[in-house]
Amino acid sequence: MSVLKEKAHKIIDQLPDNKMAKVINILINIKEILENSEEIDAYDMQLIEEAEQERKKGEYVSFEEVLKEAGLSEKDLQY
CATH class of the missing domain: 1.20.890 (cAMP-dependent Protein Kinase, Chain A)
Structure with missing residues (x-):
């Protein structure tokens, strides 16, 4: 796993469970944006x-x- 992915995982691990639905929604939106954008x-x-x-x-x-x-x-x- 890359250093940046590890950093992202660490940040997510620090978030409270009751915020994870929001985080997942944001990540899904980011994924869609990145799939439709340039490098x-x-x-x-x-x-x-x-x-x-x-x-x-x-x-x-x-x-x-x-x-x-x-x-x-x-x-x-x-x-």
Whole structure:
């Protein structure tokens, strides 16, 4: 298993069980997006690294906040 996959597994392992349905839904959506998109290039990796640094500094907006700003709730996303 690659280092990145191991990192992803470790992050998932740290999440509480009661959040796993949301995580699975997000992962399914990501998988579909990736299957229909181009390969990640150096620029994409740079953006990912920058986002990770911002996350570590606490400089991010939570998913819940994004939904609230859009006038949505998690129930609106379920299918």
